[in-house]
Amino acid sequence: MSLQDINPCFPGLDEHLIFFYAGYFSQNIINAIGDAVRLRIGQSDASGSVRRKIFSTFIEMAQNIVHYSSDSLTPPEQTTLEMRAGSVLVTHVDNAFLILCANPVSQEFAEQLTPQLEPLRAMTNEQIKDAYRKALRSETNENSKGAGLGLLTIAKDSSAPIEYGFNPIGNGMLMFTLKATI
Amino acid sequence: MNKLYLAPTSNTPEVDFDFASRRLSLKGESYPESAAAFYGDILNQTSDFLGTLSNEDVHVVVQLNYFNSSSTKMLFSFFDRLNQAAEDGNQITLDWHHDVDDETILEFGLEVAEDFPAIEFNAHALES
Numbered sequence: 001m002s003l004q005d006i007n008p009c010f011p012g013l014d015e016h017l018i019f020f021y022a023g024y025f026s027q028n029i030i031n032a033i034g035d036a037v038r039l040r041i042g043q044s045d046a047s048g049s050v051r052r053k054i055f056s057t058f059i060e061m062a063q064n065i066v067h068y069s070s071d072s073l074t075p076p077e078q079t080t081l082e083m084r085a086g087s088v089l090v091t092h093v094d095n096a097f098l099i100l101c102a103n104p105v106s107q108e109f110a111e112q113l114t115p116q117l118e119p120l121r122a123m124t125n126e127q128i129k130d131a132y133r134k135a136l137r138s139e140t141n142e143n144s145k146g147a148g149l150g151l152l153t154i155a156k157d158s159s160a161p162i163e164y165g166f167n168p169i170g171n172g173m174l175m176f177t178l179k180a181t182i
Numbered sequence: 183m184n185k186l187y188l189a190p191t192s193n194t195p196e197v198d199f200d201f202a203s204r205r206l207s208l209k210g211e212s213y214p215e216s217a218a219a220f221y222g223d224i225l226n227q228t229s230d231f232l233g234t235l236s237n238e239d240v241h242v243v244v245q246l247n248y249f250n251s252s253s254t255k256m257l258f259s260f261f262d263r264l265n266q267a268a269e270d271g272n273q274i275t276l277d278w279h280h281d282v283d284d285e286t287i288l289e290f291g292l293e294v295a296e297d298f299p300a301i302e303f304n305a306h307a308l309e310s
Contacts, residue, residue, distance in 0.1 A: 027215035031192040034213075048283040052248070056286070059213050059250050066215065080216060133293065136258055149251035157286075 018044065018097070019058075022087035024073055025065045029083075034059060037090065044092065053157040053182045054090060054097050060150045061088055061101035061178065069103035070173060096159070097182040105176045110166045113176065117164050120155040128155050154180050186227050194220055195246060201231045207243040217252035225260060232267040240264070240272060245279035245308075246287065254290060261294050261301065268300035275302045282307040 018040050021033050037058050041051045065086035073083040086103030105113070120128065132152045155162050160181040166174040190196035195210035206228070214220040232240075242264060249257065261276070268274040278294070280287035288305060295303035 027193065030213075035192070048281065049285060052281075052284055052286060055248065056250070059248075063213070063215070063250065063252075080219065082215070136254065136293065137297070149255060153251040153254075 016091045016093050017089070018092055019090040020087070024083050024085050025062055025069075026081065026083040027063075027066060030059065030062045030066065033062075041090070041097075046097065050097065050182055054099060057099045057154050057157055057180050057182065058088060058090065060154050061099065061180075062086075064150060065101065065103045068105065068109065070106050070109065071104050098179060099182065100177060100179045102175055102177045104169060104173045105166070107172055107174060110174050110176065113164075114166075116151055117162070117178075120151065121161040121163075123155070125156075128152065132156050154178070157182060186224065188224075197224060199224070199227065199231075201227075204238060204240045205243070206240065207245075209243075209245045210247065212246055212249035212253040212257075214253070217250070217256045221253070221256035221260070225256070225263065228260065229263055232263060232272075235267060235270075235272050238272050240267070240274050242274065242276045243279070244276065247281070249287075257290075258294070258297075261298050265298035265300050268298075273302070274300070275304065277304050277306060279306045279308055282309055 019033075019037050034055070038051075038055055041054050044051075046054065065088070066082050066084055069084035069086045071085035073085075074081065084103070086101060088101045089099070091098050091100075120131075123131065132149065135149050135152055151162075158180040163179040165177045167177070169175045184200070184202040186197060186199040186201070188194070188197040190210040193211055193213045193215075195208045195212050198205075198207040198209075200206070212220075244257075264274045264276070276294070278291040280291060288307075291303070291305050295301070295305075
């Protein structure tokens with residue numbers, strides 16, 4: 001295999017690629033690659049507002065991987081210093097920044113995520129903001145390690161409806177992918 | 183319990199709560215792995231401090247470049263406690279700093295001002 005062959009996930013997007021990381025994510029890794037993402041988007045002609053939305057979406061997606069990917073190096077019951085596998089990509093295509101993430105999840109987790117994600121696709125910006133305001137004031141869902149606000153934060157910053165998918169990867173697991181447009 | 187100080191890190195803010203001088207300041211970044219773990223003790227100490235006050239002035243300064251969704255929730259809880267102290271007869275001033283082009287942080291500040299009207303809320307736009 002030559003170096004040119006190593007682009008397994010997103011062929012054709014290279015010239016637009018701003019950032020891509022695949023592998024294990026921990027909070028320390030997020031801190032480090034977050035700096036790289038900030039520097040890279042700082043070199044683009046994106047406005048301050050767009051840069052902030054890209055960074056926010058990147059952090060929410062990366063922290064979701066640390067908390068929820070089913071491919072974990074640390075024991076499932078461990079809730080700090082977690083390390084779990086996934087990928088995040090930032091690319092600049094047709095005057096929009098696309099941010100994609102992927103990580104494996106169980107069938108059961110996919111069934112919990114779908115009813116949270118699907119309604120977001122049908123909502124207007126104003127409806128998403130309303131849902132965000134309600135979630136901010138509600139009690140934290142006990143299944144959520146964060147505040148249940150993460151997906152709403154991503155959807156609120158996305159200029160087009162978020163897209164998501166679950167693709168079987170064997171052993172009853174699914175590859176969850178999520179895409180935001182900024 | 184005169185002071186709570188935490189130095190800033192790449193993903194957590196500088197926490198400078200000088201209880202003796204009634205000045206609480208949060209500055210920097212906020213995206214810890216667990217916002218509940220990071221803010222838990224800060225909120226508890228704040229509640230204890232607020233419980234000791236009677237008709238006092240407290241000055242709160244928040245200047246965060248970025249906070250993630252779970253930090254947002256914890257900040258909301260922090261302001262809820264401050265609002266309660268204001269309703270109990272204390273004067274709570276919140277100086278809310280945001281970058282001039284950061285509508286997300288300004289909007290969150292306006293949510294806080296709307297939900298917690300007992301707090302005297304001042305938004306400050308910073309030139310980036």
